[in-house]
Structures are given as C-alpha cells and as structure tokens.
Amino acid sequence: MKRLNDLLERIIQRVNINLREPLFDVGPYVRDLVPLNQLTKFYAFYGITPYHPLNFHFTRSNLAGSYFLGKCQVSDSILYKSDIRGDELKRKGDIFQCEGFDIPLHEDETIRIKDSYLIKTLVHNNSHDPENLEDFIIQNTVSTHYANIHGSEVEGCYMGPFSTVDLTTLHDCVIGEFAYLQVSELAHHQVPAGTIWISGGDQFEFRYQHDPENLKNYIRFEPGTRPQGIFIDFVENRKDDFRRVFDVVNLETPSSIPSGASLNRYAVIKPKTQIGQNVLVAQRAYIENSWMGNGANAQENCYIIDSRLSGNNVTAHGAKIIGAELGEKVFVGFNSFLQGSKEFALRIGENSIIMPHTIIDLTEPVDIDASYLVWGYIRKQSDVEENSMALSELASITGQHSRSRMHFKGNGDSFVKGFQHRIEHILEANGAYFDGTGKKGHAQSSQNISYNLIQPYPEGDFKGLYPTIDIQH
C-alpha cells in the first residue's frame, strides 16, 4: 500500500503548487477522506462497443469503481468510483464551430487524467474548449464527493462536494460545496459554497447565492472530516442497492423494456417502475416506483423515486427527484434536490426548467406552472414567486433584474433560447427522438456494451495500484 500512499501525497503536492493563488491547502481535506484500504475493494470497468473508438491507457493509478467508455488515458491518479464516460468524444475530422471559426479535429479526442484525485466525481466529456479540442484534460486536481466535471477542462483545482463545473475551462480555482459554474473560462478564483453562476460572455449573466447557513444542513465539509448533511445521508442510505448490480458480471436485461430504451446494467431499477419508449437510464442512476415517460432520461448518479416524469424529461447528473409529478420536457439540472412526498406533492408544469443546484424540499404541497425557470430554495408555495419566473418574462429582460438572491443581467431571450437549445441537444444525443431507424442516440447505441472488469494488485507494496493497462482496437 506504500505506493498508493506516496501517490496521494504527490497529488496533494501537485494541486497545492497550482493553488498558491488563491492560497489553499487540499491536504487536510483529502488526506484521510477515503481509507486507502477502501480503494482496493472495488473493481473498475471499461466498456467496448463497435460505436466508440477505443484507446484506454491506465498507468500508476488507482481506478476503483470508475467506468470508462471511449478513449481515455489515466496516469498517476486516484479515481475512486468516479463515473467517467467517453461517449461524446469528438472524432478526427469533426468540425468544431466557435465564434465564426470552423476548426477540424486532426485526431480523435481523448480524455487525459493526470496527477489527480477524483472522489465519486462524474466526468462527462462533451467538451467545448476551442483551444484544446483533441485533449480533454483533468490535471493536478482534487475533486470530492459527487462533484461534476462536465465538458470542462480542469487544471490545478479543488472541487468541493456536490459542486459542478459545466462547459468551463478552469485553472487554479477553488470551488466550494454545491457551487455551480458555467462561465466558459475561469482562473485563480475561489468560488463560495452555494454559488450558482452562469455567464454567456457579454450576452447574459445569471447568479444565485444559497444562504450559507441553510446550505450547511444539506451539505457541509470541514477539513479532517467527511462531507455531511442531508445530501450525503440521502445517498448513503441507498448504497446497498447498488451492491447487487456490481456483484454480478452480466445482469439479464428485463425483457419488458421497449426496444428503443436502454437501462444500463449498472443502474438500480426498483419496483414498480414503468419504462417508456427511448428512455435512457445511465449507470449508477437509481429509479424506484416511478413512471419514466417516452424519451425521459435519467443521467449518472441521479435518483428518481415515487415520481411521474411525463416524457422527454432530462434528469441531469446527480439530480434527485422524490415525490414529484413532472410535465413533458421538464428539465431538472445537475445535483438539484427535489423532495416532495405523498402528503406534500410537488407538481411542475411542462417545459419548465429547474436550474442546476436548486433545492426544493417541501413542507407543504407546491405547484409550479408550465414554462417557468426555477432556481434557489423552495419549501412552500409562497417561496415559488421569489425563486422562479415565467420563461416568457425572462426572455423579455434586457439589462438588469434581481429577485431576492437571484441576479440576472443581459439578454434574457438569448439565455432562454440557449438553455432550450441545450435541452434539445441532450434529448437528441440521448436518443429520445429515435424513430425506429433514424435519430439514434445513447439509448440505442449503449444497449450492447461488453464490460471489462479490472482490479488492482491485492497485496504488497503495490496494493491498490493497477498495473499498466493498454487497450487498442
């Protein structure tokens, strides 16, 4: 185990040298966060299909529990149950369009993770950095429980639990718990816990700041402890359900699934769940007693419980939906926590957008109208007004607009259109619009994956480290 311990210290040093400005020591946060023994208990796996170009290279790393699909290289890193995929990597010859430039890729894009420690962090690779199209890089970075690195290159960063960096190139930044960033590029910043910050260049900016004291009930993380709060309890309570799906090599697919739908064999599907046409349930998603209407998708680490999703719903990475009824095409953003119940039902009308990192935790029944944007923190019906706005009203804004802890400036129409466009992209990419032959997406091309299971050395100095593994077509 000596080598694994050395590796952890080397990673801490690499991150800290990046974080001289803002001055931040990641050591106390991560040194005892996961017992090293734990890192030897889980297997990692990679998927093989005819649709995803293949090139895995793993060296001097621990990969416990992580999932790889498509081209990926990992060196000198610890990936603890990190949900890496690689199914939206760009390919040689693809044209990337950016501000009038048409940039052709001269080789297949590859995920490259180096000198990093990612703990239960989702890495999704639909990257948008026009400066570095072939390499999707995560380097000298520590990220903690249930953070999302989403289409974002990240170098020299610390990411707190349940934080998200989305379509943003990040250098030498500290991202607080449950902060959400979508700002294209950011360097040498310390982002407070609970900040929601979206910037569309000179087009618009959206900001929300969760109340720090209240947020601590949901998620808090002090150096030398483990992350705590309602979010952590929620996830920990459902851990055992995942054990079975990881214990078995090849699970039988339930036969009653419509042909265009796909339930990842590493997802938990509990009774009584209904799966519609073209539904996509990603790995480590958890569905219980819910109705998944046609084209609905459940992304990695999301939970859908006692709920009805009418169809074409996007439930983004890490979102939780409990006791809710969602109309058609309701979008629920990253790591949002929507908790209704039988007694206090949550109803959200069609085409509404729940912003990433929204908390709706009901103490009475709440109805939200169709075509609304929803953010912030909602416990009762009277909170809705302060934390939402009709999309049509938002689209009409030019200039500045504040509502309680939310501040918007710029062109509302461009913000709304951009968001709706992105939702359409997700539905298309996930195969929600598959018509039996055309418009295939992940739901259809992920139906038949060969999973390969890899494990570290079981004993000795190298215990917990994986051998060097190279997989090519």
Place this chain on the structure above:
Amino acid sequence: MKRLNDLLERIIQRVNINLREPLFDVGPYVRDLVPLNQLTKFYAFYGITPYHPLNFHFTRSNLAGSYFLGKCQVSDSILYKSDIRGDELKRKGDIFQCEGFDIPLHEDETIRIKDSYLIKTLVHNNSHDPENLEDFIIQNTVSTHYANIHGSEVEGCYMGPFSTVDLTTLHDCVIGEFAYLQVSELAHHQVPAGTIWISGGDQFEFRYQHDPENLKNYIRFEPGTRPQGIFIDFVENRKDDFRRVFDVVNLETPSSIPSGASLNRYAVIKPKTQIGQNVLVAQRAYIENSWMGNGANAQENCYIIDSRLSGNNVTAHGAKIIGAELGEKVFVGFNSFLQGSKEFALRIGENSIIMPHTIIDLTEPVDIDASYLVWGYIRKQSDVEENSMALSELASITGQHSRSRMHFKGNGDSFVKGFQHRIEHILEANGAYFDGTGKKGHAQSSQNISYNLIQPYPEGDFKGLYPTIDIQH
C-alpha cells in the same frame, strides 16, 4: 462476426500446412465444432498478484472463458474456455539444468500462443524444453475438448478430445482421443486414440493401448460431429454448477477454510466437503461431498465426488474420482476416470500411482493395494492384476516386461523414482508441505488474486474478437 470466421479459417490453414505429413485436415473436425456465437458469451479473465511477473498481450484473438496468470501473449488465436495459467513460468536468472548443462534464463519465460484454436484445453506451463527456455510456444495448433498441453511446446498439431501431451515438445503431430504422451520430443507422428506412451530417453519406456472399440463408449469424435461418450456426458451434466461461480464478480471465501489452504473462487465446492490444511483446489475443479485430507490437491478440470482423499493426494488436471477412498499420497494422473459408487466402492492404498488416462469404472467393489502402479481399464477385482503392479516389482525390472496390453522396457527403478520425484515436486509446488511460514506453494500464494474480466466486441464485424490488450507491471 466476419472477422472471427476469417480467423478460424486462417488457423485451419496454418495447422493444415504443418500437417502435410502426417496428412491430416483439421477443418472438418473444428469448422462447426463450436458455434461462433458461443464464443461471444463468456468473459476471459486474468489474475494479478504480487508474486507473478506480469505481462499480458492479447491481439486479434478470441479468449472466451480463458484464465491467465503470469506472462502470456496471445495473437490470432481462439481460446475457448481454455484454462491457461502461468504460475510456474521460469524467471530471468533461473538456472535450468539439463544433461549436465546449467542454462541461465536471460529473460522471464512467457507463454506465446499464436495462430491456434484451443477448445477447453488446459495449458499448464511448467515447461522442460531446454532448447527454448524463455518462450513457451503453442503455434499453428488445434486442440479439442479437455485436452491437456502440459509443460509442452506444441507447433503444428492437432490434439483430440481428452488427449494429453506432457513435458513433450511436439511438431506436426496428430494426437488421437484420450492419448497420453510423455516422450520429450516428437515430430510428424500420428498417435492412435487411447495410446499411453511414456519414454524416458534410453532409460525406460512405458506403453499401453486402450481397446479402441471399448474406448469409443467413453470418448469418440467423428469429423462434423461433437465429441461424444461417457466422458463428455459426465462433464456436460455438471456444467450448470459452474454458472454461478462465473456469474458473480467476487465470491466470498467460505470462512471455515484452514489458513494454509486455498479454494480458487472459480472452483465449485458442493456440500458436504471437508477441506484440510494446505489443500489446493484449482479453478474449474469440482468437489462434492468429499473429504480433502491435509495437503491434498485438486487440479484444473478435475472432479472429486463422494470420495475420501486421506492427504497429500494429487488429482491431476482433468482426473475424475467418484465413490473412492484413496490412501495417503495416492496420485491420480491426467484425465483418469475412476468411478466407484456406494454399492461398488473403490479403495486404493497409500502411495499408489494411478497412471494418466486410466479408466476404472466398477461393476463390483474393488480394492487396490498400497504402493502399486495402476493403468489401463479396470471394471472388477479380477482386472486389477492385469492392470497393475507393485512399485517394488516394477522397480526390479531391467529389460522388457509385458502384462496384457501394457509393455515396459528399460530400467524400472528409474521409472518409479522419476515418477515419485515428480509427485514430490507437485506437492511442494502446490504448497502441501507449508509449515505456517516456510515451504509456501500455490495454495498459499494464490489465496489473494485480483481477477480482471475482459470481453469481446459485442456487435458488428469484430463481434467476438477482443481489442488489443496490453498489461504491464
């Protein structure tokens, strides 16, 4: 699947070009022997430990169900549930002694399998070819169900079902069903079904020939059909028991196993089985309702049912022991089939040696004395005399001696001593003599292996082929 089909045809061509003399066409034997679809249904796996030098390289091959440990390279081959290991590979600097030469190895030995199709064939690597110490080569070879390639380089050969080539370098040979060869080197030979042939150079020779008509009841193989007979039925009837152990990723070790013993997690252990100190049960071994005394070992593909093994027993690859009581240090050779029952018990006294490929299939109770050599075909007590000899009597032979279908010539003492020496080597290598700290063997060093599961492309042209995989320390 096209590529897999092409590969099969290319292998057939390579083997046939070797088998111009003796003229033999392997095509009709293997072309339809395993439906290609079947080759996509099983995962292969490789083990990682700190004790076995690591270097796997697999390319343009199907490896369905095979098991690799230690250095192994496979190219342009189909290995269908072949039990390859690599835990007795020689290492750089080891000195190999042969006829007065001390030959140091200038690099680690590696198993190299090329242009070959091995079906359920055990490959064990304790090789003895002084001319090629670093490479354990299997090339241009087709071998069929439950053949054993044991410490033997094999090039340009066809091996029939349940045949064994043991410590023999083989070029361009055809080995019939259930034939056993241990002759150091052989080229351009066709060996009839049921031949048992051991040659110790100019020291001794042992030959036995099973009655061909009788042997057909146990194993027969006509081109265009599958192998048939009692041996095949016996194995097929127990196939389902292996399903569970292969379906689960990490099986819990039963807690009641003595500390020096090791039950491979890919073995089947059924009630009510007792496991003594330093017992080794290898992968794909099957033990049911049996007593495994201290230091007993059960090698790959062997079956031990309703039997009592007193201790330090060797049950070699593919041997079957049913309804038998074996004294201390009874050795049962490769692919032997010993079938007693409650009604017709089989008792074999201590230190007796059951030759490889012996059939004992009782119609009445049979007792065999201690310190006997046993061969051939035994159904009743009166068959014992024709098919056995006291080791002391055998040791006294110089010159020729025939008994029914058995012919011996040369120095009996050297034959007996050689055999006993080999049994000691097996017990030592398997850890039967482990004393709590010293004399470790496979039973102790195989207790903690990380298994890595690999699978082929699930769809498309490459369906059934594995990507190129390279694993290094």
